[in-house]
Amino acid sequence: MALNDPTLRNQVIVLQDGYSRQEDGDESTMRANCTCTLVRCRDGTNVIVDTMTAWDGEHLRSLLGEHGLGVEDIQVVVCSHGHSDHIGSNYLFQKARMHLVGACASHRDLYMNHFGSGEQNEELALDSNAEVIVRRSPGHTLSCVSVIVDNSQLGGRVGITGDLFERSEDIDDESIWKDAGSESEKLQRAERNKMAHICDFIVPGHGPLFPVTPSMRSKLKEDASSA
Numbered sequence: 001m002a003l004n005d006p007t008l009r010n011q012v013i014v015l016q017d018g019y020s021r022q023e024d025g026d027e028s029t030m031r032a033n034c035t036c037t038l039v040r041c042r043d044g045t046n047v048i049v050d051t052m053t054a055w056d057g058e059h060l061r062s063l064l065g066e067h068g069l070g071v072e073d074i075q076v077v078v079c080s081h082g083h084s085d086h087i088g089s090n091y092l093f094q095k096a097r098m099h100l101v102g103a104c105a106s107h108r109d110l111y112m113n114h115f116g117s118g119e120q121n122e123e124l125a126l127d128s129n130a131e132v133i134v135r136r137s138p139g140h141t142l143s144c145v146s147v148i149v150d151n152s153q154l155g156g157r158v159g160i161t162g163d164l165f166e167r168s169e170d171i172d173d174e175s176i177w178k179d180a181g182s183e184s185e186k187l188q189r190a191e192r193n194k195m196a197h198i199c200d201f202i203v204p205g206h207g208p209l210f211p212v213t214p215s216m217r218s219k220l221k222e223d224a225s226s227a
């Protein structure tokens, strides 16, 4: 495969759909794991977004193996935020040039100044075509980030948003994302609206990928303006 072939698309591959639900018979506990996504950029860069819990390492290895990849083939690890179910298997990716946890970028003990500008709309390109970028999407936590993939095989722009969206059902039922915790409901509503308007598909933090519909956009716009 020729790298950077203009006929290629960036591939967004959801390795595992996340979930979150109350534990059966015990209302005080939850079962949750994140949606884990692989982005195979057309320049050959491989990015993994959200690495599940620390107990999922071998499982994640085998999921990558199904796509002909080993853990050493991942160049960038992005965690939408620092909660344990989104960062747990980062340790697998020792060959990656960068681990980005929320807005904090590092390699081994070296911490880089990405997202240090204080600019809310700072963007960080992960591929040489600048088609796969990271930006801040505060709400669930104030340092949350999302990955935006242009020129994808799905035929539109994909937002891999972490817990900005818990799952598609949280558009009709706000209690789903609020109950998952929000450090700023106001910012989260604004970001949900923004992301739904610039993306054609969303990969949420704890559910399957979904296409963004016109009715979802108008509901999110209403939520953002009424708050």
Ligand SMILES: [Zn+2]
Pocket (backbone or CB within 6 Å): 034, 083, 085, 086, 163, 205, 206
């Ligand atoms: Zn989460």
